Amino acid sequence: MGATGAPASSSRTPQTPSASQSRHNGESSSSASSSSQAPPIEYPRTVAQSLKPSIGSFIPHTDHIKKSFDYLTDAAVEYEEFYGQPGAKTAGSTEKPSSRKPIGRSKAALAAHASQQAFSQDPRIHQMEDAILAAVDIQYQMEAERAALESLAGLISMGGKLPGMDLQVSFQELLKTEIKHQQNQRKQQQKQTGRDMDRPLLDFRTKVWDYHHMNEPMPVGNLDGAMGEDDEDDEMEIVMTGDGGQQSLKCPLTTKFLEDPVTSSSCKHSFSKDAIMSMITSQRQTLCPVHGCNRPITAGMLQSNKALARKVAREKLIQEEMSQAQEDEYTTVE
Numbered sequence: 575m576g577a578t579g580a581p582a583s584s585s586r587t588p589q590t591p592s593a594s595q596s597r598h599n600g601e602s603s604s605s606a607s608s609s610s611q612a613p614p615i616e617y618p619r620t621v622a623q624s625l626k627p628s629i630g631s632f633i634p635h636t637d638h639i640k641k642s643f644d645y646l647t648d649a650a651v652e653y654e655e656f657y658g659q660p661g662a663k664t665a666g667s668t669e670k671p672s673s674r675k676p677i678g679r680s681k682a683a684l685a686a687h688a689s690q691q692a693f694s695q696d697p698r699i700h701q702m703e704d705a706i707l708a709a710v711d712i713q714y715q716m717e718a719e720r721a722a723l724e725s726l727a728g729l730i731s732m733g734g735k736l737p738g739m740d741l742q743v744s745f746q747e748l749l750k751t752e753i754k755h756q757q758n759q760r761k762q763q764q765k766q767t768g769r770d771m772d773r774p775l776l777d778f779r780t781k782v783w784d785y786h787h788m789n790e791p792m793p794v795g796n797l798d799g800a801m802g803e804d805d806e807d808d809e810m811e812i813v814m815t816g817d818g819g820q821q822s823l824k825c826p827l828t829t830k831f832l833e834d835p836v837t838s839s840s841c842k843h844s845f846s847k848d849a850i851m852s853m854i855t856s857q858r859q860t861l862c863p864v865h866g867c868n869r870p871i872t873a874g875m876l877q878s879n880k881a882l883a884r885k886v887a888r889e890k891l892i893q894e895e896m897s898q899a900q901e902d903e904y905t906t907v908e
């Protein structure tokens with residue numbers, strides 16, 4: 575969590591000159607106390623402000639990672655243009671088949687390997703896929719670090735109890751939680767592509783494949799490869815909770831169907847806008863009211879979730895039709 579000196583993106587955040595100073599104070603006093611049983615240090619709430627520039631500094635890096643997906647994909651499409659063949663069963667050159675073995679023996683690893691072999695046997699294509707996957711790994715890791723830092727700042731600014739005895743240990747604890755959260759998130763996002771793979775990899779393959787095989791379906795190995803019916807690439811399509819369970823279409827606060835749903839960027843829990851905003855405006859921020867979540871939520875973390883709104887509308891329609899159909903059934907039965 576090095577301070578890269580990038581200014582905070584939030585204009586509401588005043589720059590605090592004592593930022594690094596107060597953090598160093600925290601670290602030095604922690605190394606002085608050798609016992610892990612020491613009570614957590616209580617930090618003044620201004621320390622939370624000092625963390626904000628670091629949180630903001632993640633944004634340019636994550637933007638660069640996203641661009642790297644495009645660069646890699648463009649390079650691969652060019653490669654396909656020169657070495658791929660229109661009639662070939664797989665993408666890339668067919669002259670140098672890869673002797674690559676599956677990494678790991680789990681069902682998922684074998685399926686990923688089968689799907690990769692079916693897509694291409696060209697070792698160069700495999701290398702490019704590795705590069706995409708490495709960048710995806712970094713993307714999730716950075717998101718976990720950013721979220722852990724944000725949680726830390728949230729806890730301090732609300733006077734909450736830190737999970738460790740100092741900032742460093744607390745950050746590591748929060749990071750562990752966030753990494754698990756991101757792993758679940760990644761699995762859910764892979765499922766939503768319908769092909770159990772990371773979205774950037776699927777985009778990569780689709781573009782490379784389409785160059786020479788526009789009218790043929792992309793091979794998927796021995797997976798059943800049923801495409802999901804929902805192929806919107808809206809990130810907010812994710813309606814999963816942090817623990818991997820499916821999010822209900824009801825608001826946890828009102829217990830009724832979500833109205834004007836908003837989703838917190840910190841934990842992906844969703845609420846009816848009015849309900850969560852009334853919790854936030856009274857104290858500027860709140861801890862997530864979903865049982866066991868407790869991540870801080872500010873107004874800035876809430877994003878309007880159109881995809882979820884559509885799901886709610888669809889579900890309402892289905893329920894209406896079902897009750898209508900039931901009524902019809904009763905009236906036609908003699």
Ligand SMILES: [Zn+2]
Pocket residue numbers: 838841842843862863864867868869
């Ligand atoms: Zn939550």
